[in-house]
Amino acid sequence: MNIDLLNFIIVTLACFRLTRLFVFDKITEFLRAPFFDEIEEENEEGTKEVYYLPKQTPIKKFIGELLSCYWCTGVWVSAALVIGYLLLPAIFVPIILVFAVAGLAAIVESLIQLWL
Secondary structure (H helix, E strand, O other): OOOOHHHHHHHHHHHHHHHHHHHOOHHHHHHHHHHEEEEEEEOOOOOEEEEEEEOOOHHHHHHHHHHOOHHHHHHHHHHHHHHHHHHOHHHHHHHHHHHHHHHHHHHHHHHHHHHO
16 A cells, blocks of 8 residues: 555545545535434523434444544544545545535635634
């Protein structure tokens, strides 16, 4: 296995963006919904807060725990991207590149928001 620094950075950016997509983004909420129970509570100030707890059935709980942990999801996403990059580069390289560009754009946007 030989991966140069540029490709390592590209795969890393793709992993960052794809992990955030699965764990946090609204667009993939429908993928997470079957694995979580939504709990709504009222805090001391009277505002309602929503919590997501993994469901209790064994498989749904496992996937819910996985999707609620950025680090855990990141390990599986990075494993899938690296294996795909090494075994099926014709398919995975364009996908990785798209997510890497999106990941870098997200980082740049976050930095700009901090400066403004």
